[in-house]
Amino acid sequence: AACVVTRPREPTPLDVPVFYVLGGPGSGKGTQCAKLVAHYSCAHFSAGDLLRAEIATGSEMGKTISEMIKSGKIVQAETTIDLLRKAMFEAKAGGAKGPFLIDGFPRSMDNLQAYEAQAPKCKAVLFFEASEEAMTERLLERGKTSGRTDDNADTIKRRFATFQNQSLPVVEHLEADQKCVHRIDALQPIDDVFAATCKILLMASKRAASAASDMALTTRALLRAAAHARTAEKDAITLMLATAREAAWRRQTNEQAAMAAKAAARLRQVHGEEVAVLTEIRDVREPSDCS
Numbered sequence: 001a002a003c004v005v006t007r008p009r010e011p012t013p014l015d016v017p018v019f020y021v022l023g024g025p026g027s028g029k030g031t032q033c034a035k036l037v038a039h040y041s042c043a044h045f046s047a048g049d050l051l052r053a054e055i056a057t058g059s060e061m062g063k064t065i066s067e068m069i070k071s072g073k074i075v076q077a078e079t080t081i082d083l084l085r086k087a088m089f090e091a092k093a094g095g096a097k098g099p100f101l102i103d104g105f106p107r108s109m110d111n112l113q114a115y116e117a118q119a120p121k122c123k124a125v126l127f128f129e130a131s132e133e134a135m136t137e138r139l140l141e142r143g144k145t146s147g148r149t150d151d152n153a154d155t156i157k158r159r160f161a162t163f164q165n166q167s168l169p170v171v172e173h174l175e176a177d178q179k180c181v182h183r184i185d186a187l188q189p190i191d192d193v194f195a196a197t198c199k200i201l202l203m204a205s206k207r208a209a210s211a212a213s214d215m216a217l218t219t220r221a222l223l224r225a226a227a228h229a230r231t232a233e234k235d236a237i238t239l240m241l242a243t244a245r246e247a248a249w250r251r252q253t254n255e256q257a258a259m260a261a262k263a264a265a266r267l268r269q270v271h272g273e274e275v276a277v278l279t280e281i282r283d284v285r286e287p288s289d290c291s
């Protein structure tokens with residue numbers, strides 16, 4: 001029998017999965033996003049950077065934003081969302097590949113509700129946790145060269161208060177509601193935080209790959225994630241197997257399955273017992289029956 005399988009795509013205007021990257025000021029959001037962009041197919045959008053870019057244009061809006069940033073307050077949602085959406089649509093038009101990492105947004109329930117009123121929910125949240133003590137130390141150090149008007153002791157205190165009162169409730173809400181929050185210990189050295197982040201992305205992608213017709217990360221990216229999160233190599237193999245099955249099922253076999261087979265072969269060198277995975281991938285490349 002003919003085998004035609006169609007699955008509805010999510011009605012996303014951007015058609016790109018979005019991850020929120022949250023955490024207190026100085027927790028390392030920007031640092032980790034930069035590493036993710038350097039290693040994977042994804043793009044980084046920092047709400048704070050976009051707001052500072054608006055200030056730099058000298059616009060009236062920029063003057064208001066500047067006052068808010070200096071006092072550690074949250075800019076009204078519409079302004080930040082306009083900037084974010086503009087940047088994301090431009091990136092998409094320029095060929096940027098998802099997932100899109102939105103760093104430092106949503107920072108209040110108002111941010112979240114205004115965003116979700118016009119865009120699909122996020123796929124996952126990366127939440128970097130660090131003590132105020134550590135974050136203060138990092139921000140004061142960063143302040144020596146950042147030129148930022150908010151990297152000073154007085155504004156840092158205000159930013160912590162804003163974080164506690166307005167930003168943490170967003171994390172708690174997403175945790176209770178969508179159950180998609182991944183807490184990451186951001187007190188560790190940068191590379192260790194990155195390894196933990198990669199491992200989480202690997203897991204999140206595994207779910208996305210089985211749940212959605214558009215996979216959050218490609219097999220290639222997943223393999224790189226596995227390389228960074230050494231302990232998750234076996235998970236990667238399982239995931240690649242699932243990816244190959246999914247690809248075969250959707251009749252997009254060759255490129256993805258071949259990539260998965262190559263990836264599995266490489267990982268097999270580390271875990272000799274995984275030979276069976278390769279065979280299994282070959283087996284699913286040409287599904288004879290999917291009724």
Ligand code: ADP
Nearest residue numbers: 025026027028029030031138142186188189190
């Ligand atoms: P955020 O974007 O969350 O405010 P950044 O990524 O800008 O934080 O990091 C703040 C400062 O702390 C930067 O100077 C950065 O180099 C440093 N930093 C980031 N992550 C770590 C870490 N895990 N350990 C030590 N310093 C870090």
Ligand code: C5P
Nearest residue numbers: 047048068069072073074075104105107
């Ligand atoms: O994330 P970052 O530390 O760059 O943000 C700097 C400042 O930008 C915040 O303290 C806040 O004043 C403003 N901001 C905001 N709304 C966001 C993100 C940042 O008002 N969603």
Ligand code: MG
Nearest residue numbers: 029030046048
């Ligand atoms: Mg930042």
